[in-house]
Amino acid sequence: MLTTADLHPSLSDPGLTVMTFLNEATARYPQAVSFASGRPHERFLELKSLQTYLERFLEYLRTERGLGEGAVATELLQYGATSGIIRELITAMLLTDEQVSVDPRSVVVTTGCQEALVITLRALFGAPDDVLLVASPCYAGITGAALLLGVQVEHVPEGERGLEPEQVRSVVRRLLREGRRPRALYVVPEGANPGGTSLELDAREELLALAQEYDLLLIEDHAYAVFAPVTSPPSLKALDRDGARVVHIGTFSKSGFPGLRLGYVIADQVLHDGTGPTRLLADALSDVKSMVTVNTSPITQAIAGGMLLNCDFSLRRANAEAAGFYRENLATAHRELTRAFGAPGGPVSWNTPESGFFMVVSVPFEADDKALERSARDYRVLWTPMRYFQPTGGERRLRLSLSYLTPEEIRTGIGRLATFIEDERVRQTT
Ligand SMILES: Cc1ncc(COP(=O)(O)O)c(C=O)c1O
Structure with missing residues (x-):
């Protein structure tokens, strides 16, 4: 039994x-x-848009990528590259909407933000004393993923306006005193779920400085960014000048539709071994992904790809x-x-x-x-x-x-x- x-x-x-x-x-x-x-x-989910987006992506494969009919069918219907087939289109969107310039090789397309969270935690948390910091209150997707993977979580109480860098600092210091390693901070800087809070520019900059000081990574979840007022500050990834501190995660669940089950991670950190630089963190995430979902459905990627082409890479404008x-x-x-x-x-x-x-x-x-x-x-x-x-x-x-x-x-x-x-x-x- x-x-x-x-x-x-x-x-x-x-x-x-x-x-x-x-x-x-x-x-x-x-x-x-x-x-x-x-x-x-x-009212923002239209069934007929699926057809429009799919056609647009097929046309892109034929005309802009120069693929013949056989290759187009293979691209959509076969197992595909683990890291995804719309990485260039996602980087074009990031440049347009976030003014963030990243190499497509640093992108891993995932089955929703949820898979992005799972593979990121799996790759980053190796030692039993590694701790993930999250805001309290916090999105249940990250704490649930941590629970499944046995990752220790510390909750940092939010203030009126969201996470407060000084609170983060005091939790980090306490963890270090206890001999534990604060490895990463999960943060939703724009329209956080559940509080709805958004971080001011100075809080974002202080978090980045803190990450630098204590060798923390910031896992930035940008699920609601397209709905932010135009006056909102840049993303943590945009503010992360040397590109080393922020792993940026996005999803098409709110900017497109949840049924796509499509998200992405930008992980452009360079990994080193004893002899020097080896490969990108994105490559390691891709290895994890290959054992979780093998690859993200190319069919839903095609629909999202068509959506990005259709809106000239601005999901903010489209939304x-x-x-x-x-x-x-x-x-x-x-x-x-x-x-x-x-x-x-x-x-x-x-x-x-x-x-x-x-x-x-x-x-x-x-x-x-x-x-x-x-x-x-x-x-x-x-x-x-x-x-x-x-x-x-x-x-x-x-x-x-x-x-x-x-x-x-x-x-x-x-x-x-x-x-x-x-x-x-x-x-x-x-
Ligand atoms: C903070 C946050 N991240 C991500 C998501 C979406 O996740 P997924 O892409 O897995 O649908 C949500 C949805 O509720 C959310 O609130």
Whole structure:
């Protein structure tokens, strides 16, 4: 008989079920307004675009790459290069959108950001005393990957505006005193999930300086960058002048569509052995990838490649309307919360991020699984307990995802949420 105790210990950890909850909760309560999952809105997902993008990529292979029909078929239908077939197109996009110039050889195309996180952690974390630093609260994809791989994690509490370099420094110093090695810091500088926070320029520069001082790598997850205001500071990768400190990870899940399951890592760090430079970190990541997914589906790469060609390599431009829609959703949520509770700062409070995907609401009661169930069943409104994203401090906070709803649904949803919050406060205090 197979028992749970026979399985890998990570499978008994609630951290491993968060992603499935987020993907499936919305379908479990179809009558509820769902502030639970951070999906792109379906008005921006068009089935017919698949055909357009695929045709565009095929034309590119034939005309710009000069491939004959047989070679085109091989490119799409065979096993392909482990590191991917659209690396040049991704670097063209990075140059256009991020002003980051990298060699296509430093790119590994992955099955979503999630695989990028897994292979990066696998390659970078070799010794038992190596520690990954993450913000608290933090995206469940990185902490779940670390759990699976047995990588030790230290949580650095976020301030109002996201990660604070001084807090990172004090955790790094403590780890060093304990004889452990802070190896890398995972950071989402733009529109972080779950807090929605974005780092100011000086915080980004201080993190880079800190990385230099303590020989840390920064794993930059840029999932929401295309929705940032045009005035937002450059990415960590763009600020990383010698290119040695930042491993940059991206995804097409929000800038394109999640069903592509497509992401990428930029790892241009040069690896050395005793005799000198050998190869790029990207090559090592590619070796890991070859044993995880062999290679990323060339068919979805072709669709993403066509999308990049179609928008002249600017996903920011292609997503300008979506970015405006998400920001408007955030403004609607703020207006409705203010209407229900007055200005933030009372017993019910909330943050005011710039990017429109996520926000956090503080409530005067335990926002746990039971409260969530009552909210979904009796009030028809879903949200995510912040305790899913942080080991401590999230007990009385909930995350609202605003991307998957229309302004009308947000008005209805916040109305229901306000009634739930009022009733739950009374329920839990009596
Ligand atoms: C911080 C962050 N990174 C990455 C992703 C997307 O990951 P994937 O490309 O695996 O869909 C998400 C989606 O929720 C996210 O919030």
